[in-house]
Amino acid sequence: MSVRVGKADHAPAFPGAAKRLMGNTQVRQNVRRATDTIRGKRAKVVAEMADWEELREAAHAIKEHTLRYLDFYLEQFETNCTRAGGQVHWARDADEANRIVTGLLQGRGQNEVIKVKTMTSDETQLNVALHDAGITAHETDLADMIVQLGEDEPSHIVVPAMHRNRAEIRQIFLKKMKLQELGDRPEDLAAAARAYLREKFLRVKAGFSGANFAIAETGSICVVESEGNGRMCVTLPEILITMLGVEKVIPSFNDLEVFLQLLPRSATGERMNPYNSIWTGVTAGDGPREFHVVLLDNNRTGVLADKEARETLDCIRCGACLNACPVYRQTGGHAYGSIYSGPIGAILSPQLQGMEHSKSLPYASSLCGACYEVCPVKIDIPEILIHLRGKLVESGYPPLAERVAMKAAAVALADGDRLAAAQKLARLCQWPFEHEGQLRNLPGMLGGWTAFRDLAAIPKESFRDWWAARSGGKNA
Amino acid sequence: MLISLFITCYNDMLFPETGKAVVRVLERLGHTVEFRRRQTCCGQMHYNTGYQRDAFPMMLHFLEVFRDAETVCAPSASCVAMIRDHFPKMAEGAGDASLRQAVDDMLPRVFEFSELLVDKLGVTDVGAFFPHSVTLHTSCHAIRSLKIGDKPWRLLQQVRGIRLIELPYREQCCGFGGTFAIKNPDVSAAMVSEKIRYVLDTQAEICTGVDNSCLMHIGGALSRERAAVRCLHIAEILGASGPNAQAGGAA
Numbered sequence: 011m012s013v014r015v016g017k018a019d020h021a022p023a024f025p026g027a028a029k030r031l032m033g034n035t036q037v038r039q040n041v042r043r044a045t046d047t048i049r050g051k052r053a054k055v056v057a058e059m060a061d062w063e064e065l066r067e068a069a070h071a072i073k074e075h076t077l078r079y080l081d082f083y084l085e086q087f088e089t090n091c092t093r094a095g096g097q098v099h100w101a102r103d104a105d106e107a108n109r110i111v112t113g114l115l116q117g118r119g120q121n122e123v124i125k126v127k128t129m130t131s132d133e134t135q136l137n138v139a140l141h142d143a144g145i146t147a148h149e150t151d152l153a154d155m156i157v158q159l160g161e162d163e164p165s166h167i168v169v170p171a172m173h174r175n176r177a178e179i180r181q182i183f184l185k186k187m188k189l190q191e192l193g194d195r196p197e198d199l200a201a202a203a204r205a206y207l208r209e210k211f212l213r214v215k216a217g218f219s220g221a222n223f224a225i226a227e228t229g230s231i232c233v234v235e236s237e238g239n240g241r242m243c244v245t246l247p248e249i250l251i252t253m254l255g256v257e258k259v260i261p262s263f264n265d266l267e268v269f270l271q272l273l274p275r276s277a278t279g280e281r282m283n284p285y286n287s288i289w290t291g292v293t294a295g296d297g298p299r300e301f302h303v304v305l306l307d308n309n310r311t312g313v314l315a316d317k318e319a320r321e322t323l324d325c326i327r328c329g330a331c332l333n334a335c336p337v338y339r340q341t342g343g344h345a346y347g348s349i350y351s352g353p354i355g356a357i358l359s360p361q362l363q364g365m366e367h368s369k370s371l372p373y374a375s376s377l378c379g380a381c382y383e384v385c386p387v388k389i390d391i392p393e394i395l396i397h398l399r400g401k402l403v404e405s406g407y408p409p410l411a412e413r414v415a416m417k418a419a420a421v422a423l424a425d426g427d428r429l430a431a432a433q434k435l436a437r438l439c440q441w442p443f444e445h446e447g448q449l450r451n452l453p454g455m456l457g458g459w460t461a462f463r464d465l466a467a468i469p470k471e472s473f474r475d476w477w478a479a480r481s482g483g484k485n486a
Numbered sequence: 487m488l489i490s491l492f493i494t495c496y497n498d499m500l501f502p503e504t505g506k507a508v509v510r511v512l513e514r515l516g517h518t519v520e521f522r523r524r525q526t527c528c529g530q531m532h533y534n535t536g537y538q539r540d541a542f543p544m545m546l547h548f549l550e551v552f553r554d555a556e557t558v559c560a561p562s563a564s565c566v567a568m569i570r571d572h573f574p575k576m577a578e579g580a581g582d583a584s585l586r587q588a589v590d591d592m593l594p595r596v597f598e599f600s601e602l603l604v605d606k607l608g609v610t611d612v613g614a615f616f617p618h619s620v621t622l623h624t625s626c627h628a629i630r631s632l633k634i635g636d637k638p639w640r641l642l643q644q645v646r647g648i649r650l651i652e653l654p655y656r657e658q659c660c661g662f663g664g665t666f667a668i669k670n671p672d673v674s675a676a677m678v679s680e681k682i683r684y685v686l687d688t689q690a691e692i693c694t695g696v697d698n699s700c701l702m703h704i705g706g707a708l709s710r711e712r713a714a715v716r717c718l719h720i721a722e723i724l725g726a727s728g729p730n731a732q733a734g735g736a737a
Contacts, residue, residue, distance in 0.1 A: 024670065025669065025670050025671070025672065025673070028670065028672060028673045029672040029673075032672060032673070032676055336658050336659040336661065336677050337670075337673055337677070340673055340676040340677055340680075341673060341676075372536075373665075373666065373669050373670065374670060374673075375663070375666065376626070376659050376661055376662065376663025376664075376666045376667075376674070376677070377534060377626075377663055377664070377666070378626035378630070378659035378663065379626055379627075379630035379631065380626070380630070380657075380658075380659065382630070383630055396533065396534055396536070396538075398536075399534070399535060399536030400536045400537075400538045401536075402536055403535070403536035403537055403538075403539075404536075404539075408536070416532060416535065416537050416540060417540070419531070419532070420532060420537070420540040420543070420544070423495060423526040423527040423529075423544055424526070424543060424544075424547065425524065425526065425547070426522075426523045426524040426525055426526055427523075427524075428526075429495065429498070429526045429527075430523075433498070433499045436499065448709060455668050455669075456668065458667070458668040458669070458671035459667055459668055459671065459706070461671055461675075462671060462674075462675035462678075462707065462710065463675070463678070463703065463706030463707045463709070463710050464705075464706045464707075464709035464710045465702070465706055466500070466702075466705075466706075466709075468499060468500060469499075469500070469502055469503075471502060472498050472499050472502055473493050473497065473498045473499075473501075473502040473505035473506070473521075474493070474498055474521070474523055475502075476502055476505075476506065477505075477521045477523075478523070481521075
């Protein structure tokens, strides 16, 4: 099995990638401005909801239940989708999913396909596989189109071109759409995109989408979006292919009530998505004549097997944790080296790919908890990060110096007298680094601290020494 | 009330003035403070960095040292969060029912310093005098794990002579995160550099909080910038009294 998440297998470690990307002040400014805006909108529409916490609890419970009986619900979905005229395909990994999609298009003589925004096909790098097979994929979501035309990678789950500003987008459009003139007002850019896309909507006979939800009870697919491009892609073509991760299934139509309140508020700060498309199989004389669903595993079942971390699969890809994350705010999404960035990416990518990849990602967090606070399905991301760090330590991943230091600290912290002795030793060792009461240029890993910040020298008397002197050893 | 002080390992060595201030405040309120010298650490650094195996004996040691303590007070929200959030999980994971019971018996007796004052002792006015302008960084574990809310703010509001100024983006992490600051020094530095910009914008003389770890980070960055703002644990403000009280102490 070849599990792959985007191009993450070639990704550099997070600290170095982050350092390089933070050098781009334009990206940092774009990301900060955009996340501040979405955070503000989200906070406003969430505050309107008296039962927000209950909705989060309900969503978590529905997801946990579904994952527990995932085999049952997937087969129920397959049965009902098939009954309604759809065809269901099962893909073990990214390559198998890409082969299925490519084969379906080639078998019907299609050399172009219009796509709704989908993270899952970015995960499998479908566009690359299609290109290799001589099929042109057209991204029709505005931001995804900007990323595609800019020969770029998405930097956010919901807002893939967050790292770009208006001026940069105008440049990409001018060059790639071969325009002579273009304004830089949002309406100018939207009009250019509309003209560019409309021709494709009307001409291309094959459509491709992801799914926000697959409903087992009815065999239906639900896609939410803001621009209407999705509605075009799932209704205009003759053949429609939908690819989704197996964790996207929910038991019943009624469950949408919970998720369709949580998702738009968390994702874009909207009370409802402008376009909510729900369809079941095929309908004679209306919409696509042929409908295929590709259910992708790509090691989701491996994640499911780890009960400490399986709630990672509850994720509905709203991106709220990215917008809330103070680390993402500084680095943007590309630092994570995976199409799943931010806090959810830091737990999802290493688990999907196996721990030999993306090993620095579980440490790419200060564990501040802002992600858990905003997560609409209550994934305890900090706890899962700690759990994954534990697995990395057990596997001997951290550098030897760190492991030795941690062991030495554990020995010193085993008892009060040992700790007192270790404190005295640390005080003796600090003199070469002390300068006007501050420690500078500390050696080894501690140098990471003193590169950017001072550290006050260790005071002459510890609290325990002071207490002993004050009380004459009472309370010992 | 007899209050047992869990000073926490890093405060013990790096911020003894905070411990002294806690003692001063509690004694001023008429309570008796004890210090059990066998105490060491809650195990947070090891646990959060992935060395859960090494954190386990530290939990056992903590439970043994404080087993019969009436009330335990720690001037560090993140250490209390470690105890409250992770001790039950560690005991559960060990599959030892008596250990789980020992943790359950312990938890209701452990308080972060400002929690102890407001919730357990029911005071917000501790008779402090501190004639300085102060801004408050609400540390992540305090607000998100302990749900400490506005308790530190309410305590500060009662201090004579103080001028409180709200910190913009006060709920945003300063970028410390324990070993995060060392493993991801550039990102951590970028985070604290945004934080100190907001601190400087307030034009306060002092930045306070309930965790010396965050304050050590913010203070270290301010010091490197040669900024005049100083960081001071909330206990040291609440412990200050008398018209000649000066901003003193660590960080």
